[in-house]
Amino acid sequence: MGAARRLVDADTGEAVPYAPYAFTGGHTQVDKARVEAITESKDFTPSQKFLVLWWIGVSPEGMAPLRATGADIAKRVGMTADAVGKINRKLLKRRILIERGRIGNYRLYRISPYIAFHGTGIEQREAIKSCNPPEIPGFQNLTPARWEAQ
Template structure:
């Protein structure tokens, strides 16, 4: 087991040995995603394809640190090719399931971000602190039992 410490842009292990690193091949900033929760959302028959699409859009649009996406339902609708009424209805439903969190408001217009349980743009330490501020999302058919425990039960 090696613990690592950053020295500038060089990563070394506890013995001072250089650990090879390489940048991600993403086109820009990226987020950590709970693949099991995203798959459960995609598999759920309680969410429409358009609602599932909005989840994906929010994973990509939520700023670092879980800040709100500063767009109205109409702004989002214009960007993704839906009606503002449909987007606003889906935002409320996804927020009811805590897949989206209301993280701000401008007047009576709610602003949302993706739940930090689903995706987070920031460090693991910051994400573990962020989830303390929110209840986990309600995803029909999803259980938070770790996979190894689920396999043992099936066993």
């Protein structure tokens, strides 16, 4: 192994203090504008919004699917398997979820890489080439100019 690398202040040449993350687990890059559009939209039910946020948190690294059935997900989130299935199908239709495989009759999903991605920026750029952008009502109205005005 090589020597540990440290950040150095370009002006003073002094080492920049290092502080480890105070968080456990992996970190995900999230498109804040798309999540804002989903959570503020009247076109999504509270349960749909909840599952979008849940999918952001549980989708594996890269483009791998979550290996779980609707019944597995239902137990984890406190819903019925029918409700989870219905919501997942609606999110799939809007391309918020993407199908990434099957086990028998079970579809395997993950969150769209346009919304959230666990991996490098280069990997995310490659991932979005494999799917179309999600359909999120109100997303086109969220622009950087709107954020600056707030």
